[in-house]
Amino acid sequence: MADPQEHADLEQPVAEPADAATPQHDTESEAAQFEPLTATYEHLRHSENADELHDFAVRELPDRADLAAFSRATALLEAVAGNEHTPVEDRVHLAQTMPFPNVLVKLSQDAQAQVRQAVASNTDCKNWLVGRLTKDDDAQVRSAALHNPQTSWKMRLEGAQNPDVDAQTLDFLGKLGVEIEPSAPMVLSTMVRRAVALNPSTSQETITRLANDGMPEVARAARSRL
Template sequence: MYPMTDQKTDEQQPAAEAEEAENFEPLTASYERLRHSTDSAELSEFARRPLPDRSDQAAFSRATALLEAVAGNRHTPVEDRVFLATTMPFPNVLVKLSEDPEPSVRQAVAANEDDKNWLVGRLTKDPVPAVRDHALRNKRTSWKMRLEGAQDPNADAETLDYLGVLGTELEEGAPAVLASMVRRAVALNPHTSAQMLQKLADDPSPEVRHAVAQRQ
């Protein structure tokens, strides 16, 4: 015979399940409620709430869908939007955050290495230099975007220092021709530091060394 405590739990189980079903909010209703909520505390709590285990596919999908609503709500505190932009791997959430009016949020998206390359590419064109720079230093950025970044006369020296060693000190297995084109563009960029130019003067690629010589 089972203990009384277990029997009581078994008897209460159907009632608990019925109450849970009665209080369950459809996904579309929850999404709209969170999307339009002005309750910053509720939005912050949801942003920081651990996701369900992936084995519970329905609950996991629901939670990630609702995070999109939280990410797109400007009443969600900035620090929580930055947290989501930094930690989330989900494209639907990151796309919302990539359009955020707060540059620090877009910068966090730009640095997120779970981004899709097209999303990082979009952020290499951001009007805020810090966002562009983080996007260009993201390993997800395409070589086309890296080349355009290296050619940008507004690129800062720190970003050019990063682009100037692609294929040599960083990403040594990178496509040689593409990496060389990026380093050559760095050599020709007016914002490239003297230290980087000195390093590029000894580059293994003749095209890069020739570009440095053109600067002298």
């Protein structure tokens, strides 16, 4: 005959192992310790710890598939980019390699001309940002922006007309639609080359070349300078 106590033991609910609840507790603990984006952003924006800022500047970005982590990382890079205590070489690195407008806008306002020049040369820049840098106070920044293929034709034309632009950059602009970007819109590139031919800062060598330009209006403008 079966022992009644044995049946009673079988009917008792089985307690789950203590470890079974651990993942949930860990998740709650991590959530409690997770610092909000705004707090981390403000911390990095005001940090004077160059090592910490360097670490964020060179850290590999998360996979784009993890949208939340990727967005968080690029937002924090904006804070790092805008902090003057981030080492200059790191700011230059970000300016050269980042494709993100929010980061590049911060770097385009950097006090160091070499950082702004790196932004001006970045072909991932939006044309409006490159265009802004064609007006920079520093000649090398302006030149880098005018060499950037993202620069609009309007800005290229203004650069070709500007007597403060250096002769080397004017020579570059004077080759657009011919030796450089041969498939460029004919009307626009012709306007730029003609403006270069009339610019008082254009070198005699460039003017001589433009005097033989295939477009009559460019050649006439150059010959008027010879």
